[in-house]
Amino acid sequence: MNIFVNHEEQRLRAGWRIFLQFILFVLLVFGFMLVRNVLSIAPLKIYDALLMCSAGILSVWIATRLWDKRAFSDYGLASNRLWFRELGFGLLLGLAAMSLIFVIQWSAGWIEITGYGWERSSTIPYLVWILSYFMAMLIVGFYEELIFRGYQIINLVEGFRSERVSLFKAALLAVLISSTIFGLLHAGNPNATIISTVNIVFAGVMLAVPFLVTGRLGISVGIHISWNFVQGGLLGFAVSGTPFRGSLVQIRQGGEKYLTGGSFGPEAGLIGIFGMLFILAIFFVYTRRNSEGLKVHSSFKNGASKSVNQDE
Template identity: 35%
Template structure:
């Protein structure tokens, strides 16, 4: 094998592309940060507006990094990377329904147990509440899209291509939990819960459809339903909400200040849903075996004479 072939093989390797995506994302993030400082975006009058701009910047950063690397190396289109427009609205819609249903079930179980109660909040008009709900829908859309492109579109997809579905799910889920472990009110249990329930569920959602839109829909609805609708903290962060609420009872089950997603109720319900989705994806032929590239080379190698 000549040096040119070796270089091409190394360049096309999933690990190389993963590293290049990460490096390019860091460079682009620094560039956008500088541009934001020049435009004084950190001085926008509204905290929600600053949060939204930050989330949008992150989303644009990872999409650009993903596309530039994959198009530059393998001429892969956005559709091949899980971001095609055909069927996008359908996939987002089904994802929104799944996320809404799961988080509503979690809050419903806690309400039946007496751990979730509605309380009196500050007086607001319907227009103010609707505006806040729409603002947070936009913020969660940008943030959810960013995280799905980063964790499923880049990390999971390339790890799966290199190591197979099991390893990709394990590594991407663990990293997803660890990243959320830096949030306010995070505990080791919250980190584990996010890794298991959200990491498995969202990874399985991508595996089943090979569409980032479905996983993004689940992610958006999960956050918005928990925070903006039911008034529970989202990964330790308080948001404007339609319903004022209070969590009481054992934090191991309710999630306490981190939010319902860090409690045992969500861990049991959402992890079960993720495992079921994962099994269904595997039965649909979406499970990639361990070291698929090595297996493909071995199967394509000419048989030796006996």
């Protein structure tokens, strides 16, 4: 057996495809950063998000052409009503979960509201400030889901699937590996801990479940966007260790770190796990009402299917 090439499929094996896409992504990020520095572009969060997103989309698109040999849309993407309806559902899920986390912490006395974002002095109008942050979170949510859920899971399922490994087991292995990579890449964030890294691995699993069940990234992207934006842009928590000083509500975080996550944000505490379980519970109810069923979507049997991109 050739460890590099699958001669039956006439392409690189899945592990090498994922490795090359990730290396290409890193090289593109490095190159774009050099260009930004040469042009002396201000290091605003929206610019950095656009840079990372551009590198992410371009690396996946190149991967589809050079070694994946499939359509870019096969990675859970579409432009139809169903996809955007699921995106909206995901946005509501993230909003509800993070709002519940805030209410619990405020009721328990773990957070103190100290002011509001528009009260801070700034040369930039507050509406522009908060909209810029929303756009940054929208961009981050999209490209991270495209890479860590869409690209990696599709390829990992293909790589593990065999006569001896069922589709469910292949999907489980794919989710565990992609989620572990996702967690480890956040281990270097400010104020990160072992607990925060483990919790973000679980966040990767939570975000992967809707993709596995529906075959579409809409819900996962929506959850990711609203979880980050509501957490950091509206309610004043740090987002994976990074605070946003212009949040709508300004807070002082108290309480035990193992419960609240402390300066890293809710993802590093038990409250974050509670929020993720809340999202999964609501999603499971959604699948029962929409007859999806808690099973791996048929599109993963052969990588990707055109049915994923059609209204159902």
